[in-house]
Amino acid sequence: MKKALITGVTGQDGAYLAKFLLDRGYKVYGMTARRSTASLWRLEFLGIHEQVELIEGDMGDMSSLVRAVRVSKPDEVYNLAAQSFVGTSWKQPVTTAQVSGLGVLHMLEAIRLTDPTIRFYQASTSEMFGLVQQPIQSETTPLYPRSPYGVAKLFGHWSTVNYRESFDIFACSGILFNHESPLRGIEFVTRKVTDAVARIKCGKQKELRLGNIDARRDWGYAGDYVKAMWLMIQQDKPEDYVIATGTTTTVREMCQIAFEYAGLNMEDHLVIDPELYRPAEVDILQGNPAKARERLGWRAETPLRELIRMMVDADLQRVRAGESREIFSV
């Protein structure tokens, strides 16, 4: 039986990946940082909370990573742990650098010192393209991060490349464009919108405050994207891949889709709040997933409209059931 260790297992991608691997017969270990309140709702939502073996660990504490690797003896490590909210990275730049940047190096070192035959996946991101240097971004597009988060991820990305080239470790990076789902945290724009739409529909909220709605993103479904992570690690050679849909949409259009689906008029509720603008913005992202399609046989299967409907439906169900919003946010 293959064994996998997933850091950040309580996050959106961690939960979907754990389910994907369990369905393929893996033994799954999930690393979580100790928090005052455990956040296992995503694993519970997918019905896998009793199948994932949790190991306490913190990306800032390399000894805890060595311990996690020793205890789990994994064939594959998926490093999904991060301070992943771009907005927060300006407020906590050092924490972001430690967790999302230096943390990657800690894990690479833990693998190198414990068992360098372990295969490693790094969750890199389209945020690294930042101020885009080419209209459509691929694996060869120069990187230009625009946030402390993007800068931290760049460090993690190049550390992964460097350990592959220096120590012959099977280390690969998935450069994933935005990917969403009903398990998305409420601070990210798609879920903020679908949650608000559900609450407005149910009479629990009147307005939705957003920042820059002219920003464009290449949004896919997280459930599709975790498969690409696994496919990368199964290849003969470790390489980096862009994972995207190939289409770009404005926040405004995405929002429109959500309101329309719920039978609401967006203009009646949307308020633009300059406070929510970011100090530096990534105006547009559009990925070219050709390499993943050709080499991995992977493609994004869920169109944005279907994804947004899925998210609105899930939020309507939560709001109607009177479930506490806090439980489903962190």
Ligand code: GDD
């Ligand atoms: N979160 C948020 N909240 N974003 C808003 C808002 C708002 O009220 N109003 C406008 N936006 C705009 C942001 O300025 C940004 O341009 C866009 O919506 C998307 O923001 P997020 O959903 O927060 O995602 P992100 O693109 O910054 O980052 C996500 O994708 C990256 C991959 O490109 C995160 O998942 C990152 O962890 C990931 O690496």
